[in-house]
Amino acid sequence: MNIVKRAKAPTPKFFKVLRNIGLALAAVGGTILAAPIALPIVVSSIGGYLAVAGGVLSAVSQLTTTQEKSNASR
Template sequence: MKKIISRLQEPTPRFFRRIRNFGLLLTGISAVISTAVIPLPAVLITIAGYTALAGGIASAVSQTAVIKEEKP
């Protein structure tokens, strides 16, 4: 468990930070669509659910990427 926590705390490469932030953006947008006060078509709600799932997975996986430093 300590290895997982220490890996999550290490620096993340720039590319994966962008993927993480994009995944969080997708998750946020889909949450707004899913909880909208006005009635929306069922297709839009279904797409929002899948988008939330994809955004959450992309964010979680990209957070575990670390910068590997070469040993001298």
Template sequence: MEKRKQDALASLAKRCTNETPPFFKKLRTAGLVLAAIGTSIVAAPIALPAIAVTIGGYLILGGTVITAVSQTAVNEIDFEE
């Protein structure tokens, strides 16, 4: 079982260091922008309604998930196990 976990982590590290396809680079950038917008809403120095802060939290969550998934995408041809 321990060997399988090490193999999975090595595979993930290899995927993260390989070249990302152009579509996923654009998607990663969009995720970063969403996370930045959400962060600026949540950290606003003025009092905002609770719904705005909630939406900002969802933007942060969505942006970070999109960014993480896009970073691990590689071309199937380039990635051979």
């Protein structure tokens, strides 16, 4: 299955929840990074890690599909 078919295939409910959590983490991380005030370096680093982790979590969760059953006996 190629990447386009995977992205268009239905996503299981658990991974939809994980995708939404990942999007929220990415949004929080992006907000921290784009803050108009000077933040300590530790807080900025955490914001970067949140943005990356949220993006990866969302991407992996979106590309997860259920396994198709085949009629072939093995």
